[in-house]
Amino acid sequence: MLLKDKNIVITGSSRGIGKHVAIACAKNGANVGITSRSIDELNQVKEEIKNVNPDIKCVLKTADVTEYSQVEQLFSFFHEELGELHGVIANAGASGRWKTHEFESEKFSQILDVNILGVFHTFKATYQFMKKDDKKDKARFIITGSATYPAAMPMFAAYTASKYGVVGFQRALALEYKRENITFNMILPTMVDTVLLRGDKAGDGNAPPNVMHPSELTEYFVFLLTKEANRVSDELIYTNEFEQYRSLLEEIDEEYKQDWDTLKSYLEENEPKIYDNIRKQRRLAQFFL
Numbered sequence: 001m002l003l004k005d006k007n008i009v010i011t012g013s014s015r016g017i018g019k020h021v022a023i024a025c026a027k028n029g030a031n032v033g034i035t036s037r038s039i040d041e042l043n044q045v046k047e048e049i050k051n052v053n054p055d056i057k058c059v060l061k062t063a064d065v066t067e068y069s070q071v072e073q074l075f076s077f078f079h080e081e082l083g084e085l086h087g088v089i090a091n092a093g094a095s096g097r098w099k100t101h102e103f104e105s106e107k108f109s110q111i112l113d114v115n116i117l118g119v120f121h122t123f124k125a126t127y128q129f130m131k132k133d134d135k136k137d138k139a140r141f142i143i144t145g146s147a148t149y150p151a152a153m154p155m156f157a158a159y160t161a162s163k164y165g166v167v168g169f170q171r172a173l174a175l176e177y178k179r180e181n182i183t184f185n186m187i188l189p190t191m192v193d194t195v196l197l198r199g200d201k202a203g204d205g206n207a208p209p210n211v212m213h214p215s216e217l218t219e220y221f222v223f224l225l226t227k228e229a230n231r232v233s234d235e236l237i238y239t240n241e242f243e244q245y246r247s248l249l250e251e252i253d254e255e256y257k258q259d260w261d262t263l264k265s266y267l268e269e270n271e272p273k274i275y276d277n278i279r280k281q282r283r284l285a286q287f288f289l
Helices: 016-027 039-052 068-082 105-129 157-176 195-201 214-225 239-251 260-270 272-288
Strands: 007-011 031-035 058-060 087-090 139-144 182-188 235-238
Touching: 007 016, 007 068, 007 105, 016 031, 016 039, 016 214, 031 039, 031 068, 039 058, 058 068, 068 105, 087 105, 087 214, 105 139, 105 157, 139 157, 139 214, 157 182, 182 214, 214 239, 214 272, 235 239, 235 272, 239 272, 260 272
Parallel strands: 007 031, 007 087, 031 058, 087 139, 139 182, 182 235
Antiparallel strands: none
16 A cells, blocks of 8 residues: 555545545555535545545544634644644635636635635645654645646636646745755646536536546545655646556557666657656656556
């Protein structure tokens, strides 16, 4: 189990990406703290988690990430229940689609509050509880971003602005805490079958072929929580680039997948574009191999 005995907290984990990441963490041996604003959905997720791995500890608590007092109490609770935290995933998100000149200021502000202020609150509240005493296995702070950075989306002005904002926030954190044992990274998926994208239709089994299922993203998050990613920090991981690579791994002959050097040579010669996309995240490429 890749995450055995680690303590991981995921915000926005009652559904979508956060739910599937929490389940994947538990499956890999981690104790998990799950949170959102819906107690009923959290209880359902906890039941799924315990079915996957009854031996891990799963605790839950509701909170609104835009209210710092709630987030502060949230992480005090998780620390009391789980101990020091090895990883925290700032995943809670909000979106909305309107013509910008018709965008209500209150709704615009709400999206920014969840997607930027919520990430700030999450880091601020969790900082004192992160396990930062092991240089060989650093604490991990992971943000769920979006490929709207840098590919801005019309009619999603608030969402796009917020996803640009968290990129800057991550880079500031990575510089400020570079002498501490914390890594900061972001997963930037394209379209995912979640309520944010498809509303009430999410999970109905009828998503278009170019829309990812949330479970397809879990390996990216798991990787960033493992020791293999201990030296990976301030990276932006675009899943669309790696999905081409992962598809290729399923298609090519086994002889080219014997080890990384063999695969690297194959990619350089036959798939230079794919190799160029993934070479900066070599450790992740090796992890998928």
